[in-house]
Amino acid sequence: MNINISNSSGEPIYLQIANQIKTLIMEGKLKEGEMLPSMRVLATELRISFMTTKRAYEELERDGFIESYTGKGSFVKAQNLEIYREEQLKHIESLLTEAGDTARKAGITIKELHELLDLLNGGDQT
């Protein structure tokens, strides 16, 4: 598996790993049921502590992308696209809620919010 980590990126290593694997899964380059490299093997490849790869895998497990079994390994789960969409939706909801609350305090109408939303995201969306 091809993972690249950068020390200068500012992004924590465990997130770099988790995000790259997420992308691989989303793009279909890692398929349902497929086994990931063991935490220790990947850690050795990347020359980092395997606790950091564990942290990355925990992140992926928490987000529903993989499942791990002691003694066996870690495997790609199904339903990723749907789960991912749900999560992003929740994130979006919290953003929109905060936008609404802020608008209310500042006397900005919901209508203006809609206009802003279009303005900021171009008219040519699907």
Place this chain on the structure above:
Amino acid sequence: MNINISNSSGEPIYLQIANQIKTLIMEGKLKEGEMLPSMRVLATELRISFMTTKRAYEELERDGFIESYTGKGSFVKAQNLEIYREEQLKHIESLLTEAGDTARKAGITIKELHELLDLLNGGDQT
């Protein structure tokens, strides 16, 4: 001036002060041109370092609510409502932009975003 600080609130002291003064200004209880208590006087009242009150006043100055002059004091500025609205608008813009970006990645349409916005903010807005 009546400022209350709580150690258990989790919110930093300098923000507690700044936010309470913001509210006083927004409510018209502190009027344009009016002098605020000096940083040291307020600090003594609240039994904290005056660097913390300075931090609070810096926050207020940064946000356009007050102006400070060495040797003279700190004074409430005009135009607060307009400036406040502009700032909140910027904040909202960044939220909506992130929402749009997230939606794009997850294959969620702008139309759905609009629907969510209404759903989350009730129909009875002005």
Place this chain on the structure above:
DNA sequence: GAAATTGTATAACCTCAATATATACAATTA
């Protein structure tokens, strides 16, 4: 002009959460 009062600037300290690690343990496989 001197003393008092006001705000400014720089640096130091403290704390806490996040990150990364080491090491011992448990389950499965070969």
Place this chain on the structure above:
DNA sequence: TAATTGTATATATTGAGGTTATACAATTTC
């Protein structure tokens, strides 16, 4: 049973955020 895999607990390390101390500069007051 030896090797491999994931788990759990504890321990640095680091960096940002918050608070403070102290020295400095401008204005006011007398």
